[in-house]
Amino acid sequence: MARSSRKESHTQLYHVMGRGNNEEKIFLKHGDKIKFIHFMEVMLEKAPVALYAYCIMDSHVHLIIRAELKDLSKYMHGLTGSYSLYFNGKNERAGHVFQDRYKSECIEKESYYWSCLRYVHNNPVQAGRVKEINNYPYSSVQEYLRKSSNLIHPLARKMLKSRFRTQREFFDFHKIIDYNIFLDIADEQRKRKYIVVKAQLKEFLEERQILLGEFLLNPKLRKEFIQEEHDKITISYKQIKDTLEVICLGIGFEENVSK
Numbered sequence: 001m002a003r004s005s006r007k008e009s010h011t012q013l014y015h016v017m018g019r020g021n022n023e024e025k026i027f028l029k030h031g032d033k034i035k036f037i038h039f040m041e042v043m044l045e046k047a048p049v050a051l052y053a054y055c056i057m058d059s060h061v062h063l064i065i066r067a068e069l070k071d072l073s074k075y076m077h078g079l080t081g082s083y084s085l086y087f088n089g090k091n092e093r094a095g096h097v098f099q100d101r102y103k104s105e106c107i108e109k110e111s112y113y114w115s116c117l118r119y120v121h122n123n124p125v126q127a128g129r130v131k132e133i134n135n136y137p138y139s140s141v142q143e144y145l146r147k148s149s150n151l152i153h154p155l156a157r158k159m160l161k162s163r164f165r166t167q168r169e170f171f172d173f174h175k176i177i178d179y180n181i182f183l184d185i186a187d188e189q190r191k192r193k194y195i196v197v198k199a200q201l202k203e204f205l206e207e208r209q210i211l212l213g214e215f216l217l218n219p220k221l222r223k224e225f226i227q228e229e230h231d232k233i234t235i236s237y238k239q240i241k242d243t244l245e246v247i248c249l250g251i252g253f254e255e256n257v258s259k
Contacts, residue, residue, distance in 0.1 A: 008069050009106035013052070015116045016072070018080055019060040021099045026087060027058050033138040036061065039082045041150055047075035050153035053116075055123045055139040062120040064107070066153070076102045114163070114173075115180050122174055133174050144170070197243045200229055216248060 020026035027033045033056045040063075044051065049067035065072055084097040107113050124136040133141045143149040144160055145167065164170040179196050204225050205215060215221050222244070229240045 006069060006073075006104060007106050009108060011066075011106075011108055012068060013064065013066050013107035013113060014072060014104045015107055015120070016063040016065055016076065016102055016104045017060060018063075018076070018102045019099050021096045023059050023099065025058040026083075026097055027056055027061075027138075032087070035086055036079075036083050037138070037151070039079055039086075043075050043078045043082070044151070046078055047071050049075045050155065051140075051151050052113075052153060052156040053120045053140045054151070055120045055136075057123055057127065062123060064113075064116060064120060066156075072104070112180070115178050118174050118176065118178060119180070125174075132171070134171065193239060193243050194247065197229060197240060198247045201225065201244065201247060204228070212248065 027036065036056055037054075040051065040054065047067070048071050049065050051063065051065055053062075053064035055062045065075070067075065080098045080102065087097050088094060107116055121133045121139055121141050124130050124139065125133055130136045133139070134145065140152055143152040144157065149157065160170070164173065177199070179200065201215075205212065208221075210221070215225075226237060226240050226244065230237055
């Protein structure tokens with residue numbers, strides 16, 4: 001089956017994700033993540049791209065990059081290739097380290113850029129690795145807090161400085177609730193969809209002052225909710241409906257148990 005062509009961003013900004021083969025852990029130790037950061041810096045000298053953000057998790061990595069599409073491919077090919085050689089050599093293994101080619105989504109609006117930056121930095125918080133973004137050593141949060149950085153492009157640092165006057169504003173921004181669905185590994189996307197749809201359902205019920213039971217018995221209300229969700233978030237009607245069913249079953253079970 002032929003690969004679909006990659007979408008080109010009009011702003012040249014992309015949210016990029018690389019994941020381990022079969023979503024296995026590929027950053028096993030502290031040294032692995034440090035080595036990947038080293039390769040990110042090395043490849044910046046070989047491909048004309050600008051790095052705006054990153055976060056290295058155990059099984060995958062998130063990046064925000066500004067580049068022409070061909071240069072983005074060159075950078076990612078060199079980065080994942082270099083790390084694969086290192087990882088296989090260190091662990092005396094052969095075969096693919098990363099699953100398929102990297103995935104990317106276009107960042108066309110400034111508002112989505114900031115939402116995406118927040119999501120990338122919050123990955124370790126959502127995964128329960130740390131309580132605060134600044135406690136995780138393998139993300140660009142550390143780069144932004146330093147006076148200078150060899151990784152993060154000066155324009156990205158200038159943008160951040162113009163938006164946030166203090167570190168407290170920067171940290172508070174990362175605690176804002178965001179209902180966007182971002183590029184991620186399958187398990188994390190399922191969790192994200194569940195959290196987002198559940199929060200939106202709570203707001204929907206509170207705004208109309210109705211109970212869950214009334215909602216479940218009213219097809220018109222369910223259809224209205226699904227349509228509203230589809231207009232707000234970037235997932236299909238079927239995904240919203242399926243997620244809603246899981247949520248309602250769970251809430252209904254919890255309510256029955258508490259009685």
